[in-house]
Amino acid sequence: MTQPPHDEPTASTPEELREQVEQTRAELGETVEALAAKTDVKARARQKGAEVKEQAADRAQEVKEQAAERAQVVKEQAAERAQVVKEQAAAKAEQFKAKAADIAHQAQDRLPDPVTDKAAQGARLAQDNRKVLWAIAGTTVVLWAILRRSKR
Numbered sequence: 001m002t003q004p005p006h007d008e009p010t011a012s013t014p015e016e017l018r019e020q021v022e023q024t025r026a027e028l029g030e031t032v033e034a035l036a037a038k039t040d041v042k043a044r045a046r047q048k049g050a051e052v053k054e055q056a057a058d059r060a061q062e063v064k065e066q067a068a069e070r071a072q073v074v075k076e077q078a079a080e081r082a083q084v085v086k087e088q089a090a091a092k093a094e095q096f097k098a099k100a101a102d103i104a105h106q107a108q109d110r111l112p113d114p115v116t117d118k119a120a121q122g123a124r125l126a127q128d129n130r131k132v133l134w135a136i137a138g139t140t141v142v143l144w145a146i147l148r149r150s151k152r
Contacts (some may be wrong), residue, residue, distance in 0.1 A: 036041065126133055
């Protein structure tokens, strides 16, 4: 056996000696357990695998949260941009509508009254008979498609 370190006092009574022996046994047991754990490659591999798995799960959760945050930001930006485009389109539509009304007024001013009256009468007739006009238009499209296919 090895001698006790010089800085530790030796036991003066048998009871102290027993306590020192028990303490030394406990320390030796812990040391043997630590050495055995270090030499147990399977257990260390399982422990390392569990650590890596836990790290991967943590990282996956972080990435998932970051992706969700980024998706929310992109969604908000898309909504903002869509609103801007919608407003710009509405402004352009108003410009075109105003321009069309201006052209219509200019054309109406230049047309003789009988032509203007007939155009107004035709517009009223078209409004009153929308279903008939749609039926005629649909029939025309169908006939055109049939004639076009038969030429091939």
